[in-house]
Amino acid sequence: MTRIALTVNGASCEADVEPRQLLAYFLRDTLGLTGTNVGCDTTSCGACTVLLDGESVKSCTVFAVQADDCAVTTVEGIADGDELHPVQQAFHEQHALQCGYCTPGFLMATISLLKENPDPSEDEIRHALEGNLCRCTGYHNIVLAVQAAARAGA
Amino acid sequence: MIPAAFEYARAGSVDEAVSLLGSDEDAKLLAGGHSLIPLMRLRFARPSLLVDIGRLDDLRYVRDGGERIAIGALTRHAQLVRDPLLAQHCALIAEAAAGIGDAQVRHRGTIGGSIAHGDPASDLATIVLTLDAELVARGPDGERTIPAAEFFAGMFETALARQEVLTEIRVPKVAAGVYLKVERRAQDWATVGVAAARVDGHVQVGLTSMGPTPLRARSVEEAVAGGASPADAAAHTADGTMPPSDVNGSGEYRAHLAQVLVQRALEQL
Numbered sequence: 018m019t020r021i022a023l024t025v026n027g028a029s030c031e032a033d034v035e036p037r038q039l040l041a042y043f044l045r046d047t048l049g050l051t052g053t054n055v056g057c058d059t060t061s062c063g064a065c066t067v068l069l070d071g072e073s074v075k076s077c078t079v080f081a082v083q084a085d086d087c088a089v090t091t092v093e094g095i096a097d098g099d100e101l102h103p104v105q106q107a108f109h110e111q112h113a114l115q116c117g118y119c120t121p122g123f124l125m126a127t128i129s130l131l132k133e134n135p136d137p138s139e140d141e142i143r144h145a146l147e148g149n150l151c152r153c154t155g156y157h158n159i160v161l162a163v164q165a166a167a168r169a170g171a
Numbered sequence: 172m173i174p175a176a177f178e179y180a181r182a183g184s185v186d187e188a189v190s191l192l193g194s195d196e197d198a199k200l201l202a203g204g205h206s207l208i209p210l211m212r213l214r215f216a217r218p219s220l221l222v223d224i225g226r227l228d229d230l231r232y233v234r235d236g237g238e239r240i241a242i243g244a245l246t247r248h249a250q251l252v253r254d255p256l257l258a259q260h261c262a263l264i265a266e267a268a269a270g271i272g273d274a275q276v277r278h279r280g281t282i283g284g285s286i287a288h289g290d291p292a293s294d295l296a297t298i299v300l301t302l303d304a305e306l307v308a309r310g311p312d313g314e315r316t317i318p319a320a321e322f323f324a325g326m327f328e329t330a331l332a333r334q335e336v337l338t339e340i341r342v343p344k345v346a347a348g349v350y351l352k353v354e355r356r357a358q359d360w361a362t363v364g365v366a367a368a369r370v371d372g373h374v375q376v377g378l379t380s381m382g383p384t385p386l387r388a389r390s391v392e393e394a395v396a397g398g399a400s401p402a403d404a405a406a407h408t409a410d411g412t413m414p415p416s417d418v419n420g421s422g423e424y425r426a427h428l429a430q431v432l433v434q435r436a437l438e439q440l
Contacts, residue, residue: 019179035176035179036176036178036179036285037173037174037175037176037211039173039176039208039212054436058212059172059209059212060205060208060209060272061358062275063266063273063275066275069278072278073274073275073278074275074278074279075275075276077212078204078205078208078276079204079279080179080201080208082179082181082223083201083204083223083225085199102326119192126274126275128275129278142253143355145274146274147273147274147357147358148272148273148274148275148276148358149273167367
């Protein structure tokens with residue numbers, strides 16, 4: 018076991034982990050943060066996307082030991098109390114989800130995108146979200162939501 | 172999918188990584204992990220020790236080295252995409268990096284990891300071969316420079332010795348360059364990729380996924396040097412290649428695609 022110390026959603030945490038434990042499972046099974054979903058387990062679908070030091074990563078392809086000393090943000094950490102994060106609000110208002118399984122990953126990928134590019138074109142949005150798969154909505158409303166979030170200054 | 176158990180050690184320096192690699196015959200380096208971790212999850216790779224070099228931030232840089240641009244091996248794809256020196260002197264690296272995987276992958280994956288992995292479907296490996304890059308490696312006996320032409324030894328095999336760490340990639344400043352690839356779906360590896368660049372007045376062309384390693388299309392280069400048109404030069408694309416047949420396409424299809432892409436790349440130079 019390896020001792021790691023990191024910040025998750027602003028709170029410090031320490032844990033002993035097996036080196037082979039993937040960050041997605043550490044978040045879900047050890048910390049109980051089950052908002053981060055595991056979809057494909059093959060670095061394809063993006064459902065497990067979280068922010069690692071502010072950048073989107075697929076937590077099924079990062080070992081928990083690699084997050085030692087880092088700051089992790091999951092979907093549980095983006096709202097301000099009862100107030101949704103502007104990206105969450107935009108997904109809600111634009112009906113950018115149906116079953117919702119991919120949504121946490123899309124939210125985190127969108128937050129990362131808008132941090133790097135606050136005013137993306139539709140083409141840039143579609144390219145930036147290539148790593149997230151949605152099998153319900155067909156992406157149209159997701160793109161509208163990202164545009165709405167960008168307008169809201171998310 | 173859970174990888175097989177392994178020991179983990181984080182290296183605080185390249186020298187420490189070299190020494191750790193010497194402590195275990197089945198040790199592997201971990202950089203961004205985006206080639207290795209997927210293989211470990213499938214248990215195609217089962218290293219007994221992972222030596223994590225992912226925190227060696229002094230190996231993340233792009234510098235003007237005069238005739239060449241020096242790129243630190245741990246520079247992430249996302250950094251390559253937005254680097255101003257590359258945009259000015261070797262834009263095909265930035266453009267190819269923008270097409271690797273997806274945004275999340277580009278936040279983690281590194282140029283050195285991608286090259287050292289030795290995957291014949293790697294876009295950046297083809298580009299460094301095409302540009303006659305110099306690959307700098309450090310091992311127990313110090314540092315050496317490996318020409319890209321001698322680096323790719325076979326499928327997932329490179330000239331790196333067991334204890335060597337790739338530290339820097341030196342690429343020439345190019346007058347013009349282009350990287351084209353065809354992938355079946357977003358995020359896919361290239362079914363076929365083509366790099367073409369004008370280096371010191373010569374046109375150099377390389378191929379992705381047309382054999383067990385990245386390949387140079389020497390016959391095409393000779394035809395261009397002899398004054399052939401893009402279409403006539405591209406007719407030599409498949410010479411000496413061994414395109415694989417797999418779910419993404421037959422060898423015959425790959426040979427066709429490569430010829431089309433080589434012609435387009437030459438026309439764009």
